[in-house]
Amino acid sequence: MIELQLFPALAGEVTTIVIALVLGILFGTRFQGGMSKRMVGMVFGLSIIAAILFEAPIFTWSLIAGFINEDFSISLAFIAATVGIFIGMLFRGGHE
Amino acid sequence: MIEINLQLLCFMAAALLVVIGLGGMLFLDNIIKKIIAFTLLSDGVNLALVTLGYVEGGIVSILEPGTSAGAFPENAVLIFGPGIVLTNIVIGVSTTAVLVAVTMVLYRRYGTLKASKVLKGERK
Amino acid sequence: MDSKGLKGSRGIIAVIALMIIFVGVSTSLLQLNGNVARGISPEYNELAPYEAPNNLASWVYDYRGFDTLIETGVIYVGALVSVLAIGRGIVRVKGVEGDAPVAPSSMEFNVSTLNVILKYFGVPVIILLVAYALLVLTGAATSGGGGFQCGVIFSSAYLLGMIFYGRKNPLNLSKKFLIAIGGVGWSIYALLGLPGYLTTGYWQYNVGADLWTSGVIPGVDGMAAVVPDILRQLFGDPFRLLLVMSDGTYASTAGIVPLINIGEAFNVIGAICLIFLVFVYGWNDEEEKSR
Amino acid sequence: MIDAFMIIAYVMVVGIAIGAVAALLQKDLLRAAFLSGAESIALAFLFQALLAPDLGLTQAIVATVLMPGIIIIGIFKTRRHEEE
Structure with a gap:
């Protein structure tokens, strides 16, 4: 049986999340136009649903990669990318 | 009677696509339709290349957790075809874009999409 | 005929x-x-998973790295020829001097006829598509995906925004940004070959897999790590993976393959989005200033 | 015995053939572009069935958005219907 592991945090899993966040900020600065707070909340909720749908990359079995259970996983890179896009929009001043 | 498996079927589909595309490129007059026929032909070639690597009862060539690493090399599909097709699909987009751009310029100059009129060289 | x-x-x-x-x-x-x-093929299949679990990624970017670099040049030639053919005001060809240069009529999609729901749900869809592209990019070495796919998804998001909102595209990519991102991607891809060339003499040798962390592949005696220990302790193994198989646990590292994927994605984004920008709006500096 | 998977594959191959021929026989070029996209979706399924999921992903997106997009922009800038 495969055991879920939390530590040691493998570098390969954190790296994908960081890369998604950085690239999200890069492309988020390109978005123009304002978004209301309700819209931001809706997009964030949709992104969590989508992250459950797409699942984590399949190679690891740790919580950092998003495996909560053996049959249930969230792709944290997707959520990190969405958060990065919102941060990038804040840089541009598009958040109203 | 040959038993038809997936590989045989896909080879037939590839041959069909190649021939349809070739016929469209040769016998149709409209330039946009020639471009569509060109994409069909390249689709057929892609399909033939991917079908070459198919292994009956094989597995996807991604190592998944929980499987056996020892059985992977024998069962995984041949990867050389898909590797080339992956670049071919994306490059196909840009070649199609070039063809459409040239078509727009030809239309500005000759006012028609008919290849027969363009070849005669009648200005608008 | x-x-x-x-x-x-x-x-x-x-x-x-x-x-x-x-x-x-x-x-x-x-x-x-x-x-x-x-x-x-079985030989490749035996060795490739220890580099990156996705066999296709390690084949396209590691074994065929240099060929793929040259092939991506084809995308750039496509973008360049499209720009030259449509915005012919830039380069005057001698034979066609008599023609007036093709005036790029800018095409504005009619926004007012769009469905209201479609118009307001466009922004979330575009944001989620960009996030999905980044997911595909980061998961390239370990599951299906890669730089080509990321670029294609991103440019489809750009086209979608162009169709929904016209000139008020929420994903506002200017010409300068597109050219810059394409050049950055191209140089990332090309320059990643340099460390391998300096250490081993082969262009685009996968330094990270062999020289940075040697001896991770079980059964294969790695050579001694060339990179000094101080660097390795500082940066760690950024792309080290743990493969949990039915017959044991293996460590593998994709090396520079994920970085090449990022360069490739930038490359494809720059070229294909540039093609769409030129197709829809033409290539005119006055329009760019008025934006 | 023919299983359900092979029946779907047959349907997809027939769909490819019909879509390709119908796309080339249309008088309306816009419809031809959409039909060629539909043909490529069936092709993406075949890629998936041939154990190449990466290609299926790429082909699906290229076929649904990018290829018809380029051709439709070309049609908007030239003319929609085929002249006699």
């Missing part, structure tokens, strides 16, 4: 010729059915 010329006997001849071609092509393809020798 005119399509009216195909009526009658010439049409029958054409159909017969196509059928002969079909028989020839299909018989030559059907001979390949089940007869392809696996050849060297």
Whole structure:
């Protein structure tokens, strides 16, 4: 049986999340136009649903990669990318 | 009677696509339709290349957790075809874009999409 | 050939010729059915997963790294030729001097006829598509995906925004940004070959997999790590993976393959988005300033 | 015995053939572009069935958005219907 592991945090899993966040900020600065707070909340909720749908990359079995259970996983890179896009929009001043 | 498996079927589909595309490129007059026929032909070639690597009862060539690493090399599909097709699909987009751009310029100059009129060289 | 010329006997001849071609092509393809020798493929399949679990990624970017670098140049040539063909005001060709240069009529999609729901749900869809592209990019070495796919998804998001909102595209990519991102991607991809060349003499040798962390591949005696220990302790193993298989746990590292994927994605984004920008808006500096 | 998977594959191959021929026989070029996209979706399914999921992903997106997009922009800038 495969055991879920939390530590040691493998570098390969954190790296994908960081890369998604950085690239999200890069492309988020390109978005123009304002978004209301309700819209931001809706997009964030949709992104969590989508992250459950797409699942984590399949190679690891740790919580950092998003495996909560053996049959249930969230792709944290997707959520990190969405958060990065919102941060990038804040840089541009598009958040109203 | 040959038993038809997936590989045989896909080879037939590839041959069909190649021939349809070739016929469209040769016998149709409209330039946009020639471009569509060109994409069909390249689709057929892609399909033939991917079908070459198919292994009956094989597995996807991604190592998944929980499987056996020892059985992977024998069962995984041949990867050389898909590797080339992956670049071919994306490059196909840009070649199609070039063809459409040239078509727009030809239309500005000759006012028609008919290849027969363009070849005669009648200005608008 | 005119399509009216195909009526009658010439049409029958054409159909017969196509059928002969079909028989020839299909018989030559059907001979390949089940007869392809696996050849060297099992060898690759045995070694490739320890580099990156996705076999395709390690084949395209590691074994064929230099070829793929040259092939991506084709995308750039496509973008360049599109720009030259549509915005012909830039380069004057001598033979076509008599023509007025093609005036790029900017195409504005009619926004007011769009459905209201479609118009307000466009922004979330575009944001989620961009996030999905980044997911595909980061998961490239370990599951399906890669730089090509990321670029294609991103440019489809750009086209979607262009169709929904016209000039008020929420994903506002200017010409300068596109050219810059394409150049950055190209140089990332090309310059990642340099460390491998300096240490081993082969361009685009996968430094990270072999020299940075040696001895991670079980059964294969790695050579001594060239990189000093201080660097490794500072940066760690950024792309080290743990493969949990049914017959044990292996460590593998993708090396520079994920970085090459990022460069490739930038490359494709720059080229294909540039093509769409030129197709829809033309190539005019005055329009760019007024934006 | 023919299983359900092979039946779907047959349907997809027939769909490819019909879509390709119908796309080339249309008078309306816009419809031809959409039909060629539909043909490529069936092709993406075949890629998936041939154990190449990466290609299926790429082909699906290229076929649904990018290829028809380029051709439709070309049609908007030239003319929609085929002239006689």
